[in-house]
Amino acid sequence: MSSGSNKPAEGIAGRESSRAVGPRTWRSLGARLALWYVLVTLGSFLVAAAVFAVRVQESMQREGQRSAESALERYRLALENGGTAALESMFDCSPGPQPGLALRLTDERDVELFGVSSDETSRRIVAVPNERSEAAGLPVEWHVARAEVSQRRRLSLAVRDEPAGRLWRVLRETSWIIFGLGLGLAVLGAAVITRRTLRPVTDLARATRRIVESGDLGLRVETRASTDELVQLTQLFNRMLARNESLVKAMRESLDYVAHDLRTPLTRLRAGAELALREAADVEKERNALAAVIEESDRLLGMLTTLTDIVEAEAGAMRLDRHAEDLGAIVHEAVEVYEFVAKEAGVSVVTHIDGDAKVFADRRRISQVCANLIDNAIKYSPAGGRVELSVRCEGSSAVLRISDTGIGIASEDQPRVWDRLFRADRSRGEPGLGLGLSLVKAVVVAHGGEVKLESEIGAGSTFEVRLPRLR
Amino acid sequence: MHVVLIEDDEKIGAFVSQGLQQEAHVVSWAKSGDEGLALARQPGVDLAIVDVMLPGRDGLAIVRALREAKVTVPVIILSARATVEDRVRGLDAGADDYLTKPFSFAELLARVAALRRRASGHSESPVRLQVADLTLDLVSRRVRRHDRTIELQAKEFLLLEYLMRNQGRVLSKTMILQHVWDYHFDPQTNVVDVLVSRLRSKIDREFPQKLIHTLRGVGYVLRIE
Numbered sequence: 001m002s003s004g005s006n007k008p009a010e011g012i013a014g015r016e017s018s019r020a021v022g023p024r025t026w027r028s029l030g031a032r033l034a035l036w037y038v039l040v041t042l043g044s045f046l047v048a049a050a051v052f053a054v055r056v057q058e059s060m061q062r063e064g065q066r067s068a069e070s071a072l073e074r075y076r077l078a079l080e081n082g083g084t085a086a087l088e089s090m091f092d093c094s095p096g097p098q099p100g101l102a103l104r105l106t107d108e109r110d111v112e113l114f115g116v117s118s119d120e121t122s123r124r125i126v127a128v129p130n131e132r133s134e135a136a137g138l139p140v141e142w143h144v145a146r147a148e149v150s151q152r153r154r155l156s157l158a159v160r161d162e163p164a165g166r167l168w169r170v171l172r173e174t175s176w177i178i179f180g181l182g183l184g185l186a187v188l189g190a191a192v193i194t195r196r197t198l199r200p201v202t203d204l205a206r207a208t209r210r211i212v213e214s215g216d217l218g219l220r221v222e223t224r225a226s227t228d229e230l231v232q233l234t235q236l237f238n239r240m241l242a243r244n245e246s247l248v249k250a251m252r253e254s255l256d257y258v259a260h261d262l263r264t265p266l267t268r269l270r271a272g273a274e275l276a277l278r279e280a281a282d283v284e285k286e287r288n289a290l291a292a293v294i295e296e297s298d299r300l301l302g303m304l305t306t307l308t309d310i311v312e313a314e315a316g317a318m319r320l321d322r323h324a325e326d327l328g329a330i331v332h333e334a335v336e337v338y339e340f341v342a343k344e345a346g347v348s349v350v351t352h353i354d355g356d357a358k359v360f361a362d363r364r365r366i367s368q369v370c371a372n373l374i375d376n377a378i379k380y381s382p383a384g385g386r387v388e389l390s391v392r393c394e395g396s397s398a399v400l401r402i403s404d405t406g407i408g409i410a411s412e413d414q415p416r417v418w419d420r421l422f423r424a425d426r427s428r429g430e431p432g433l434g435l436g437l438s439l440v441k442a443v444v445v446a447h448g449g450e451v452k453l454e455s456e457i458g459a460g461s462t463f464e465v466r467l468p469r470l471r
Numbered sequence: 472m473h474v475v476l477i478e479d480d481e482k483i484g485a486f487v488s489q490g491l492q493q494e495a496h497v498v499s500w501a502k503s504g505d506e507g508l509a510l511a512r513q514p515g516v517d518l519a520i521v522d523v524m525l526p527g528r529d530g531l532a533i534v535r536a537l538r539e540a541k542v543t544v545p546v547i548i549l550s551a552r553a554t555v556e557d558r559v560r561g562l563d564a565g566a567d568d569y570l571t572k573p574f575s576f577a578e579l580l581a582r583v584a585a586l587r588r589r590a591s592g593h594s595e596s597p598v599r600l601q602v603a604d605l606t607l608d609l610v611s612r613r614v615r616r617h618d619r620t621i622e623l624q625a626k627e628f629l630l631l632e633y634l635m636r637n638q639g640r641v642l643s644k645t646m647i648l649q650h651v652w653d654y655h656f657d658p659q660t661n662v663v664d665v666l667v668s669r670l671r672s673k674i675d676r677e678f679p680q681k682l683i684h685t686l687r688g689v690g691y692v693l694r695i696e
């Protein structure tokens with residue numbers, strides 16, 4: 001095989017399996033494809049050539065035989081009329097352009113009575129007794145004819161058809177040239193085709209190797225615009241890479257978050273315990289410190305749980321126990337939970353629930369979404385404020401809106417409130433607040449819905465949750 | 472009550488077994504799955520508390536083996552895995568209850584008590600609950616303290632009933648959330664504290680003897696001190 005057709009093979013498996021022993025080239029897809037291509041091309045050429053040769057040979061044989069038989073007929077007439085002398089004189093003056101003619105007269109026991117030939121080959125050919133063996137061993141330009149003559153004798157003639165022989169040789173040589181050219185073209189074609197066909201695969205393999213070696217998740221496979229299956233494969237592969245990259249990025253961010261935001265409560269926890277140890281004399285203080293440690297660790301635990309939930313939901317790994325649920329009922333329940341909290345905070349809560357907002361949802365998760373939003377709204381409303389909840393059906397969506405009369409969120413901060421690390425006013429020190437909203441978004445998106453925020457500084461905020469409505 | 476505890480972690484095991492012993496239970500503590508299974512199969516065992524991650528045979532396998540052998544001893548599973556599926560898998564294996572680590576001891580005790588009530592068959596449903604001079608009538612839904620009738624809202628009533636039924640037992644915030652609102656997650660707010668403080672203002676504020684007590688970091692308890 002040419003080196004050209006070997007290249008893609010090397011590209012795919014060559015370097016990769018350099019540790020493997022044995023003729024791995026033949027096991028590679030590219031090499032096998034090329035080999036098959038060459039074999040099929042040559043095979044079809046050989047079949048075509050064989051059919052052609054058989055047909056040409058048959059036709060040449062027929063023509064030559066006919067002329068040999070007509071010549072024999074002339075000699076037979078000469079023999080019958082003038083005996084072997086006439087035969088010999090006729091043979092001598094026969095103007096064959098080249099030597100290649102023999103006559104032989106035999107009796108019934110195949111004993112030669114008379115023989116004349118222009119050369120050794122023709123003499124030998126005419127002397128071969130059996131017709132079948134003649135057919136087997138006879139070169140294509142030779143023809144043998146036989147005829148019965150008087151006195152149970154037999155006249156045989158062997159003649160060489162020189163032009164036909166030349167033509168046959170030319171044909172044969174031409175065939176070999178075509179065969180050689182065809183072989184070259186087939187190998188070249190195989191090389192080009194396998195290379196072109198397998199290019200997406202080799203690109204894929206190369207990119208994968210680069211990613212594996214460098215650990216750079218931002219790398220992508222080169223793709224061309226095409227509907228070709230292999231190109232589609234690389235495009236899909238790229239999409240998968242992009243997804244993986246975003247997942248890993250989310251994981252890293254979560255880890256950052258843990259490192260960043262859990263450190264503070266952990267430090268507080270440690271400080272509290274240490275203080276209690278130092279002032280161990282006072283049992284009451286010790287008890288208080290221990291209680292604070294438990295409270296702090298509970299808070300940490302809550303944050304961790306929320307964080308795992310968010311990461312799971314964002315990664316599409318959150319398992320949702322979904323049933324047909326009434327969004328209004330879920331909201332109503334959540335409002336009930338916060339009834340006393342709102343009273344305590346001096347915030348009035350008003351709900352307008354449209355009766356028909358059915359959603360296909362995990363009740364517990366959507367309850368959590370509502371609870372977080374209500375909690376948020378109450379927390380950020382001043383005493384005397386008002387929180388309004390509405391559940392409505394809008395086209396194919398069930399929409400929950402929660403408005404408060406709180407401090408509002410600056411427009412430049414609005415897109416970032418759903419971010420995990422974001423907290424608009426850090427000095428406020430409401431732990432887990434940023435987490436609450438990112439959990440809301442993650443859960444809603446995991447349900448195929450979307451979240452929205454409208455807010456104005458001083459006038460309050462409206463959070464909107466839009467879920468696909470079940471009909 | 473004879474409790475078999477199957478837990479390989481020294482600290483958690485000591486914490487649970489000491490706590491249960493203080494509550495006057497007899498505790499047999501096994502540190503491996505096979506040893507624990509053998510202990511739990513013995514007659515006279517009233518309850519098994521089984522950790523999921525164990526050397527040898529894991530907790531779910533122990534529960535399954537017990538149920539296959541037709542041992543009906545109540546089982547509480549302890550696990551660090553908190554998802555709903557894990558919970559369902561535990562209960563499917565034949566456990567009676569499932570508690571996620573880390574847990575508060577008060578919660579474990581309450582669950583043990585609930586299982587004991589269920590096992591002993593009489594889910595005591597008295598018509599009237601009484602603690603000191605506080606009475607709660609479950610039929611007329613009337614609450615009285617000393618000689619005064621106290622008006623309670625539905626959730627306050629539910630909470631008081633829950634506290635009175637578990638008199639002397641500490642109830643965690645999670646348990647109260649589950650019982651009063653049927654919320655199986657922690658909304659990370661002070662809804663429970665608010666409800667308890669409302670109830671306290673109605674039950675305790677005007678009386679010298681306080682009945683509702685806060686155990687910081689653990690939960691609430693109604694008892695005579």
